[in-house]
Amino acid sequence: MASRVPICVNDFRVFAKERLPKVWFEYQDGGADGEQTVEDNVEAFQRLRLRPRVLRDVSNRDLSTTILGTPINCPIAVAPTAYHQMSHPEGEIATAKAAAGTCMILSSHGSNTHLRDVTAAVSPDSLLWIQLYLYKDRNVTRLMVKMAEKSGYRALVLTLDSPITGKKLKDSPCVYPSLLYRLPNIEAEKSKNVVRNIGFDMSATWSVIDWLDSITTLPIVVKGILTAEDTREALKHNVAGIIVSNHGGRQLDGVYATIDALPEVVEAARGSNVEIYVDGGVRKGTDVLKALALGARAVFIGRPILWGLAYDVSLIVSMSLCMGIHMRWKGASGVKQVLDILKEEFSLAMALTGCRTISDITSDLVISPSKL
């Protein structure tokens, strides 16, 4: 049982489990098949050990960095996840507000909020990237790209690990979230019925990156690469970044944990100026430090954001003589708390391993289990 005041990211999971309807919690929490990869993403971080340095004046730490040239206050950012309104009525807008100072990737297909409304609700210097799937109908992808460019998104994140949706044993068809929630980005162009049958393009090959590049001025980040072979393929195209990801273990069960895959991707990209990021299983500040030590420029987090969103959904009814009854959802401060806890833990991990700046976090700080 979590303490009543959450002190670590996993406490938010316990609260979300208590507060959300079981089927929704399981939709968010679960993964493909036997969920081996969901667990392994977390456990692989725990298998790695740290080799701290001492006496390095860590009295002031600078956690700031850049991604694709834009400054962020810390290398912890928000992965694209669907259906934020399942966790909180303010949905993606609350998440985007809480992510101020870092980067948020909005799921275009699965967002309950129109992508234009998300950028309109946050300050213009917020860093928002948009995640795309490839639809059979390329026009839908093209329209999404154009809307994203117009609305101020600063990069396109193309998810490559989902030519088809993985098999999740816990998802029940009768409560499948797309039947309950709006998906305004795709509904804008198509009728609901068509959208539900829209389908991803299973026939896509690497040339699709060139097609995407030809229709946009935005940098392209590819998400869902786990191998050196695919990294080398990606480098042949105009890709600015790679997110090492297995979709949080929701697509192909039994694949490599992402932190285990990271070194081969980093090695294959060495010498290029493509930035490498990682997501999957990041739950602690030391996980962030391990990922950076192994070559990631930043980490992205998925489920913990949704748990944070679900943390504070209590409805406040306040009465005042002049305003009558005023109802207000407490803001999604839970997301900010999740990000703040991770940031504090990361700062602590830097201090205790002798790092003052991000560039002090080097590969010799981590030792893999095979070397123990």
Ligand SMILES: Cc1cc2nc3c(=O)[nH]c(=O)nc-3n(C[C@H](O)[C@H](O)[C@H](O)COP(=O)(O)O)c2cc1C
């Ligand atoms: C509920 C849920 C919905 C997701 N929806 C998307 C999505 O729409 N597009 C996408 O590229 N990835 C999606 N992902 C995968 C995340 O972007 C990310 O890869 C993963 O959650 C990272 O693992 P973590 O949850 O352990 O942090 C989703 C993940 C979850 C848990």
